[in-house]
Amino acid sequence: MSAGNITRPLPPARPLTIGRGSIVGANAVLYSGITVGSQVLIGDLATIREGCALAGQVVVGRGVLVMYDTVIGERTRVIDGAILTGNMRIEADVFIGPGVRSINDNDVYLKRFGWRRFR
Numbered sequence: 001m002s003a004g005n006i007t008r009p010l011p012p013a014r015p016l017t018i019g020r021g022s023i024v025g026a027n028a029v030l031y032s033g034i035t036v037g038s039q040v041l042i043g044d045l046a047t048i049r050e051g052c053a054l055a056g057q058v059v060v061g062r063g064v065l066v067m068y069d070t071v072i073g074e075r076t077r078v079i080d081g082a083i084l085t086g087n088m089r090i091e092a093d094v095f096i097g098p099g100v101r102s103i104n105d106n107d108v109y110l111k112r113f114g115w116r117r118f119r
Contacts, residue, residue, distance in 0.1 A: 025042055025046065025062070038056045043061045072084075082100040082101070
């Protein structure tokens, strides 16, 4: 539910799917509408927001934050403390190091502040 102060509409609640052989660490937070493939490791204190999809054999390290609607390809490693912005698409076999921060000036913020896209 929303307190009425969000910048994007929340999708309706959908099921959370976790594939065979996957491990979810202590105090990890998984939102609704997530699809986790088989043999995925989600570390302690990680947060995976609504609408994300993690393909098979992905490793999400300790304290990683994966924002809404992000797709992570097979065998990708996202190491401890990284923050992945919403609506990202990460291909298979990618390594994202510890503490990496990504940003995205997507339409949500452009609309909120009345800005236009650069051409």
